[in-house]
Amino acid sequence: MQETDSLPRDGQSILELAARSMFHLFSSISQGMFLVDRTGRIVWLNEGYKRFLPALGFSSAQQVVGHMVEDVVPNTQMRRVLETGQPILIDLLTNRAGTFVVSRIPLRDDQSGELIGAIGIVLFDDPETTLQPLISKFALLQRDLDDARRELASRRRTKYTLASFVGTSAPAVEVKRQARRAAQSSSPVLLLGETGTGKELLAHAIHAASARAGGPLVSVNIAAVPDTLLEAEFFGVAPGAYTGADRKGRDGKFKLAHSGTLFLDEIGDMPLRLQPKLLRALQEGEIEPLGSNKLVAFDARVIAATSRDLAALVREGRFREDLYYRLNVLPIRVPPLRERRSDIPALVELLAEDVGLRSGMPPPELGTDAVALLSAQSWRGNIRELRNVIEQAAMRSDSQHVEVQHLAAVLRESGVRHIAPPAVGSQPDASPAQALRPLAEQVAQVERRAIEAALRATGGNKLAAAKLLGISRAKLYERLETVSEIRALSGKKTLKIA
Secondary structure, eight states: OHHHHTSOHHHHHHHHHHHHHHHHHHHHHSSEEEEEETTSBEEEEOHHHHTTHHHHTOSSGGGTTTSBHHHHSTTOOHHHHHHHOOOEEEEEEEETTEEEEEEEEEEEOTTTOOEEEEEEEEEESOHHHHTHHHHHHHHHHHHHHHHHHHHHHHHTSOOOOGGGSOOOSHHHHHHHHHHHHHHTOOSOEEEEOOTTSSHHHHHHHHHHTSTTTTSOEEEEEGGGSOHHHHHHHHHOBOTTOSTTOOTTOBOOHHHHTTTSEEEEETGGGOOGGGHHHHHHHHHHSEEOOBTOOOOEEOOOEEEEEESSOHHHHHHTTSSOHHHHHHHTTEEEEOOOGGGOGGGHHHHHHHHHHHHHHHHTSOOOEEOHHHHHHHHTSOOTTHHHHHHHHHHHHHHHOSSSEEOHHHHHHHHHHTTOSSOOOOOTTTSTTSSHHHHTSOHHHHHHHHHHHHHHHHHHHTTTOHHHHHHHHTSOHHHHHHHHHHHHHHHHHTTOOOOOOO
């Protein structure tokens, strides 16, 4: 090599002697060693390697020397060393002779530096015994990696189904009907509604009811990601795309959602400069990672959600019209809580149980008057605000029972100037006095409201109303008659529904 030219004569002699000594040392202490020339033909092997020949199908060294290394040693990577000139210092080799820890080192001419061959060394022929501590550590790391992958996969599974969307009011029933229909399609879904109404829950439910339920559900909250990082978050980063970037690159949300569903929460906050790239991805089914000039195909169903008025943003020039129409294929309006007050008692019960589970304590108990007070509020923050009020009131109570005054205090501190009292007749259990009425009359009242809402929603079409309520047309007529009879017996006017 070039370095030897500048060495004194005695120094060069020492270098040559060291090279010969190292060669003989490796030959004597290794489990086996052989040499190949530039073409990959075996030119020499030591005594240690000869003991592997019978297992490889050869009886003597004469049958091996002069043959290509691939014909003698199955699964060898020696050809890669000869083609690249790069060593493979530690590797596991498995073939008919067993499993070995091997090393492969290229050999170069001292003068020209040209590759002239390679040396193969069997370091250990019983790795399970010799390298047991290393193997145990590797196995532990592998288990940790597998556990992390399973946990990540579980996080990307759906947490909710349509049954998780609590409510039997006409608006709630209609939302679930539309969600079931959307689940049968592969078109984009746009969930519209105020914050806290349950849009993310519905996205999970639609995915769980779809043909893609076996694939991942990947969510990204656009409002929570800085604009400068959003492109990388969506489309991924190519290896070494910029200073400090991972040399292996990083997959974006579109790639991670392949064969599943991508949930784009708060799509109304998407920066205008990135909207064309998002539109192209949705139209072509291809993405271009940051720092790459290659297109990568993906197959993911998109569900978007927003609490903002996208149509108004389009008119103001803050949201692309073509992207709006691409997303607005299956729009579903999620009603605010004030439009489905009859669902609040069931929600209160569910949220109280959840508060108890999360705190590790028995769930708070709310009486009829407390539930009536909650049912009378306007709930600007919808279900999220309702949960917060219940949790705060539970923390302030000295017992498991939550009183009306605890709820009223929390509501005042949250900015509610006028705490609406329970409206008489607004709920079947809106006050203690109402709860003392005959049960049949209360049931009739609930059924009457549900039937009236369904008929209003369908323009008086009884067949459509029956489908909306999940009952037959005959059952609908039967319930109409029953409700009318109960009201007549209680001294009320006969129920009239067109």
